[in-house]
Amino acid sequence: MMTSSAKDKIQKEFKEEMDYDELLNCMRCGFCLPSCPTYIETGHQEKYSPRGRIALMKGITDGVIEPDDDIAHSLDLCLGCRACEPVCPSGVHYGHLLESARTIIQRNKKEPIRVKMLRKGIFNELFPHQDRMEKVTSLIGFYQRSGLSKVARKVGFMNLFPESMATMEKVLPEVPKRSEMKQRPRFFEHEGEKKATVALFAGCLMDTMFFETNKATIKLLQKAGCDVAIPENQLCCGALHGHNGELEKSKEMAKQNIEAFEAVKADYIITNAGGCSAFLIEYDHLLKDDPEWAERAKNFARKLKDISAILVALDFQKTHRLCLPEQIITYQDSCHLRNVMKTFSEPRILLQSIEGVHFVEMEGADTCCGSAGDYNIVQPDMAMQILDHKMDKVEDTNAQTIVTANPGCLLEMKLGVERANKTGSVRAVHIADVLLEALVE
Incomplete structure (x- = not known):
């Protein structure tokens, strides 16, 4: 519940910190409505649309609407997929407005001590420390390898968790031993003719839970003629923080990442996680008011490319033979890769080759699968509703393989396959993994 003093502070800070010109950019035309998953899934309720949420933000800023828990819920129910942005004729940066509004509300929200401690543990003590991420995920690996996972399912322990979380446990990738993570080199030499020097943004979860996909990414880059460096001291991109009202922490993390990549004289910075990419490429916006970091953030963002984009740019699909057993493949866009990075044709070019x-x-x-970072954890009902409808569309394709380009999307589609009882006939796979699988040496 919001106290009256909290409401007053929120109203004051909305007036001081919200980008009013951006709020005014919204013409209320409604072009965004058909692209918004929550507007559609809630039966066309205006307060769950981008236009409606902007109206609520402006109302608070103008002092004509009092912030309350219902408005906070409206903003929290937003996936942050930003599908509204490409279709907006005024070019409203809705994602920036959403992050600012959530940050102000979170800053002034009164929460139980246990919730505050949990947030602090996740946002301050875990994700900004890659060594701790390795320790935590290695415990998951031990849980998988030891057989405890089978025991937990057999005795019904997983039934104590919400259905979506219990199902998610089944589809987690196999996590390597921590020693394997630690032993990986920091530099990989190109194969064939050298075409570029790239720096890999390894990511927090990508470099632990999805370690094999990072290995596949590195191998593809080598085959494409790239020297691959993995800068030391890089850490989580900060997207989880930025989307959950922790913008100040994400700024700290952005600065450390920029500094880490400046130490490597690379032509490109390569990512293989759409959610990370979208946040990384907007470091220039995140740090625009910081004189010391604004230009450095712009230089960082200019070098950013998704793995599929760099492969197509280097004609990988023309210079290498790719082959798989006959099958139908479909592709699920990562919302942030498509809507923010503007990368959508390249994955399709590679798969069609x-x-x-x-x-x-x-x-x-091009519509969200329901993952959206931690959305499927904090908003499980809406996430599962969206996912089940997505799986109906998958079934219409008769695909045996669903390809995506983001770890959250990959887990969500694996979860959808499990929920649809298609585990034996349909698989979900990251594009880097399927390309390496298809590569004919």
């Missing part, structure tokens, strides 16, 4: 593959475009592939 694989011999034996019949690529079928999924209806609504």
Whole structure:
């Protein structure tokens, strides 16, 4: 519950910190409505649309609407997929407005001590420290390798958790031993003709839970003619913080990442996680008011490319043979990769170049799957509703393989396959993994 003093502070800070010109940019035309998953899934309720949420933000800023828990819920229910931005004729940066509003509300929200401690543990003590991420995920690896996972399911222990979380436990990738993570080199030499020097943004979860996908990414880059450096001292991109009202912490993390990558004289900074990419490429916006870091953030953002974009730019699909057993493949866009990074044709070009593959475009592939960072954990009902509808579209393609380009999306689609009882006939896989699988040496 919001106290009256909290409401007053929120109203004051909205007036001081919200970008009023950006709020005014919204013409209320409604072009965003058909692209918004929560507007559609809630039966076209205006307060769950981008236009409606901007109106609520402006109302608070103008002092004509009092902030309350219902407004906070409206903002929290937003996936932050930013599908509204490409269709907006005024070019409203809705994602920036959403992050600012959430930060102000979170800063003034009264929460139970246990919630505050949990947030502090996750946002301050875990994700900003890659060594701790390795320790935590290695425990998951031990849980998987030791057979405890099978025991937990057999005795019904997982039934104590919400259905979506219990199902998610089944589809987690196999986590390597911590020693394997630690032993990986920091530099990999190109194969064939050298075409570029790249620095890999390894990511927090990508470099632990999805370690094998990072290995596949490095191998593909080497095959494409790239020297690959993995800068030391890089850490989580800060997206989880930025999307959950912890912008100040994400700024600290952005500065450390920029500094880490400046130490490597790379032509490009490569990512393989759409959610991370979108936040990284907006470091220039995040730090625009910091004179010491603004230009450095711009230089960082200019070098950013998704793995699929760099491969296509280097003609990987023309210089290497890709082949798989005959199958139908479909592609689920990462919202942030498509809507913020503007990368959507390149994954399709690569997949369509694989011999034996019949690529079928999924209806609504450009709409969110329901993952959205930690959304499927904090808003499980809406996330599962969106996911189940997404799986209906997958079924229409008759695909045996669903490809995506973001770890959260990958887990969500694996979860969808499990919920639809398709585990034996349909798989979900990251694009880097399927390309390496298809590569004919």
